[in-house]
Amino acid sequence: MAAASHLKEDFKNPWFLGILALVGVALAGTIWMAVVAGQTSPGLVSEDYYEKGKNYFHETPKAEQGPQWRLSLMAPPTPVVGQSQIYRLYVVDEAGHPVSGASVVLYAYRPSDANADFEVKMTQADAGTFTAPVSFALPGTWDLIAQVKSNGRSFDITQRVFIKD
Known part of the structure; x- marks a missing residue:
């Protein structure tokens, strides 16, 4: 019971929320760049x-x-x-x-x-x-x-x- 209430307090900490948001933004950016790279032209390509x-x-x-x-x-x-x-x-x-x-x-x-x-x-x-x-x-x-x-x-x-x- 004490561990559950301590976990609820952690989610209220602004530092924890900020770090969690930063990790989420970095992960979303990485996924977005991978999707864009897969759908666009590869650039300068030589056939041989x-x-x-x-x-x-x-x-x-x-x-x-x-x-x-x-x-x-x-x-x-x-x-x-x-x-x-x-x-x-x-x-x-x-x-x-x-x-x-x-x-x-x-x-x-x-x-x-x-x-x-x-x-x-x-x-x-x-x-x-x-x-x-x-x-x-x-x-x-x-x-x-x-x-x-x-x-x-x-x-x-x-x-x-x-x-x-």
């Missing part, structure tokens, strides 16, 4: 992630040993949703000469929504200069990867841009 990961340690040292090209990706100063704007890539080989005749693709990844990802083939505007008009359908942060392929060699440059609404 296993092959890329398997080859990473074999390809990376080879690429770092050879002569490197210099790539510079130029985005518009204020990219805006729905506006087609020109993105430029400047490519110079290891000898400092502009690269011509390369195949260049610009990949746009939206970390928060893999369904919005797209790619654009860039065309050569001048020796060492490749351009592409790009229009983003959604605002927010985007990761751009420009990939240059020429004579069996491949070089990448990445850049993060924020697209205004």
Whole structure:
């Protein structure tokens, strides 16, 4: 009987109630985040992630040993949703000469929504200069990867841009 009345007194203590409420809120928040994570997009997803990961340690040292090209990706100063704007890539080989005749693709990844990802083939505007008009359908942060392929060699440059609404 004494234990039951002592338990009733504990439930009247404001410190006990506060700690109990804090644990309840933390538990509810954890459950909510688990539900949201299970129902939303996983973000940036590569379809061949296993092959890329398997080859990473074999390809990376080879690429770092050879002569490197210099790539510079130029985005518009204020990219805006729905506006087609020109993105430029400047490519110079290891000898400092502009690269011509390369195949260049610009990949746009939206970390928060893999369904919005797209790619654009860039065309050569001048020796060492490749351009592409790009229009983003959604605002927010985007990761751009420009990939240059020429004579069996491949070089990448990445850049993060924020697209205004």
